[in-house]
Every structure is written in C-alpha cells, then in structure tokens.
Amino acid sequence: MMNRVLVTATLFSIFAPAAMARPIIAAEEAAQDTLKKDAPQNGTSGNESTDNQTLGQPAPGAQQNGEIAGVDSGSSEPGPARSDAPAPATETGTTSKKTKEQPLTFDLSYTHLFDSNINQEKNHIDAVNANVLGLRINYRQPWGEASYEVGRHFYPAVAGNRDRLSHNFRLAGGRPLSKRLTLETVGEISLKGSTEDRDLSDQYVLSPRLEYRLNSENRLRLLAAYRIRRYPDDAERNALNRYVGLEYQRRFQGGRRLEVGYRFETNRARGARNDYRRQTFSADYILPLSPRDRLTFEATYRPRRYISRRLDSGALRRDRNIILGASYLRTLRSDLDFLLGYRFEKRNSNDPRRGFNEHTLAGTVTYHF
Numbered sequence: 001m002m003n004r005v006l007v008t009a010t011l012f013s014i015f016a017p018a019a020m021a022r023p024i025i026a027a028e029e030a031a032q033d034t035l036k037k038d039a040p041q042n043g044t045s046g047n048e049s050t051d052n053q054t055l056g057q058p059a060p061g062a063q064q065n066g067e068i069a070g071v072d073s074g075s076s077e078p079g080p081a082r083s084d085a086p087a088p089a090t091e092t093g094t095t096s097k098k099t100k101e102q103p104l105t106f107d108l109s110y111t112h113l114f115d116s117n118i119n120q121e122k123n124h125i126d127a128v129n130a131n132v133l134g135l136r137i138n139y140r141q142p143w144g145e146a147s148y149e150v151g152r153h154f155y156p157a158v159a160g161n162r163d164r165l166s167h168n169f170r171l172a173g174g175r176p177l178s179k180r181l182t183l184e185t186v187g188e189i190s191l192k193g194s195t196e197d198r199d200l201s202d203q204y205v206l207s208p209r210l211e212y213r214l215n216s217e218n219r220l221r222l223l224a225a226y227r228i229r230r231y232p233d234d235a236e237r238n239a240l241n242r243y244v245g246l247e248y249q250r251r252f253q254g255g256r257r258l259e260v261g262y263r264f265e266t267n268r269a270r271g272a273r274n275d276y277r278r279q280t281f282s283a284d285y286i287l288p289l290s291p292r293d294r295l296t297f298e299a300t301y302r303p304r305r306y307i308s309r310r311l312d313s314g315a316l317r318r319d320r321n322i323i324l325g326a327s328y329l330r331t332l333r334s335d336l337d338f339l340l341g342y343r344f345e346k347r348n349s350n351d352p353r354r355g356f357n358e359h360t361l362a363g364t365v366t367y368h369f
Helices: 002-015 097-101 157-162
Strands: 104-115 128-141 144-154 164-176 181-191 202-213 218-230 239-251 257-269 276-290 293-310 316-333 336-349 356-368
Touching: 128 157
Parallel strands: none
Antiparallel strands: 104 128, 104 356, 128 144, 144 164, 164 181, 181 202, 202 218, 218 239, 239 257, 257 276, 276 293, 293 316, 316 336, 336 356
16 A cells, blocks of 8 residues: 555656656766766676666756766666666766757767676686667656667677667656755666666666755655566566665755765565675765866775675674776767766675675766757
C-alpha cells in the first residue's frame, strides 16, 4: 500500500500543472554525472562496478550541477559521476542557444578513453583504449524534461562484455510547494548502462527529491531512490537497491560552486553474498575560469560493508573506495564543447585479493543541434 502511495505521489509531482514549475536540469547536477556522481556498485567480487560514470564524457544536452563528469550512484566507462543526478547533465558550462530557444534538442558526442585497469583487478591488470559514440534527444517543457540516449561502446575483447549498445530513458519534473520549497521527481530506465555509466546492469529508478532554498547562495536537498537492478548474465546479483541522502550547495561570486553530500544505501540481492550497506561522502567544487572555460574537482569516499560475505578468517568483508577526479570543459562554440577528464580510484579491502588502483583519462567532443 505504501509503495502505491509513493508511486502516486511522485507521478503527480511530475505531471501536476504548475505555472511556476521548473525543469530539473542536471544539477544545476554533476561534475560529470560523466567524470562523477553513483551508478551504484554491484556488490560482487572481482569485476565489480564502482558507482562512477564515464570519465570525461558529458551526458549530452543539459547543464550539469557540478559533479565531476564521469557518479555516484554507480558505474564503468570510468569517470566520477553520480548516477543519482536529478536530470541529464552535460559538463558544458553554458547552455547552447538552441537549448534555450527550442524545446527539442539533440546532442551528438564522441569519447575516447584510456583505462589503466578496466577490470579493476589487483593482479592480471588490463589497460585498454576505448571509444563511445552517443546520441541524446532532449525535450523540455515548463513541467520538466524528458530525454532518450543511445550509445555505441567499442571495447577490446579483454574488457569483457562492455562492447555493446546501450539505451537510457529519463523523465524529470518539479513543482514548487512554496516560495523556497520544491519537489522534484526523476524516473529512469537504463539498459546495458549508459554512455556515462560503467555498470552494465539494467536499472529502473524512481527518485523523489525535496529542495529547500535557504537564500540565493545556499540550498539543501533531501533525496531518496528506489532502484531495481537486473543482470542478464548473473541472476544472483539481481537486487533491490534503496538510498536516502542529504546534499548542500553553496554558490559564490563568479559562478563558483561547492557541493557536499552524504548518502546511506542498502542493496538486497537475490544472492545473499551480494547484500551490502554503503555510505557515500562526496564533495565537488566548480571553478569557472572564463565564460568559455571551467574546471571541476571531485572527491568521494565510499565505505561498504557486506552483510553475509565472509573471508576465510570468518570476518565480514569491508571495502573502502576513494575517488579523486578533475575535469576541464572548454566551450568551443555555442554548439560545440570539449571535455577532458582525469579520474583516480583506489579500493582498500580486508580481502587482500580485492584491492585495486585505477587511472582513467578521457576526452569528449559534444555537438549540440
């Protein structure tokens, strides 16, 4: 019954008419829901996903909120990015003229990336070069935004099944509850990951967010998400994933912005060994250098505790992931952007076989039309 109430309330927030309703544009989200932000980790051993989206690969079409391109909420084509981003975001410091004037826009992107440890292994490390072509269609109205993205990922055989065609559907909307309070809702379906996401599962997400504007410089956001994950090649990893979180955003003169956040997440999988609880502590800083140039920095710390996966010693497995990232965005023309991103991820674990270091460097060119 409670689930029906939640679904009804969130759908109402998307479609209820409101003259003052504003679309959720990615962060206004993510030092890269492409270099940051949380396709969530899959909780399996060996080749585990680490909640990060493709480094240096902006999600075409919308303005990002400050996550280093690349998430949190989860990921594979590396790059710090949060998958819990409210709406599609691109690491483009500005919105193109066509985006402002037209409700329907298209974004075509090409990414080349180098990953020093694509399978995130302590031993048997495989470095790869890969390419990703992406097309995103965005439709904006006063009630919110809808987008569809298709991506073609070209990986060498050593990267496993990452060579693929992915699809992503997103619907985001908001309505003001008062002068300072806004309710936002995001629904998303991702098949075989997205052009930003390194997690190869199919995901179905519903995420309500409540934002309170303290003043013109300070904002607080309370968010939650209900996610269903399906892994066609490993049913034991199929899971229901939930999280709640709090984010704070501070805006400074000159377009500078600081964002810090906390999230608590639970993952209940079909196979008990993939059940875990995880926390995410994140910070992002956006520094405009000029009207055409922008730097974004990200730091994320994710401790994770498995509920039933034990080591030979009998202790429960514990992981600690540290992610540091930076990206540079250059607006070449009103319809053309270039994004260069670097990301470092390190996992420490009480299971000595599961630690790893990974470096990712990626460049993305995005054309808006």
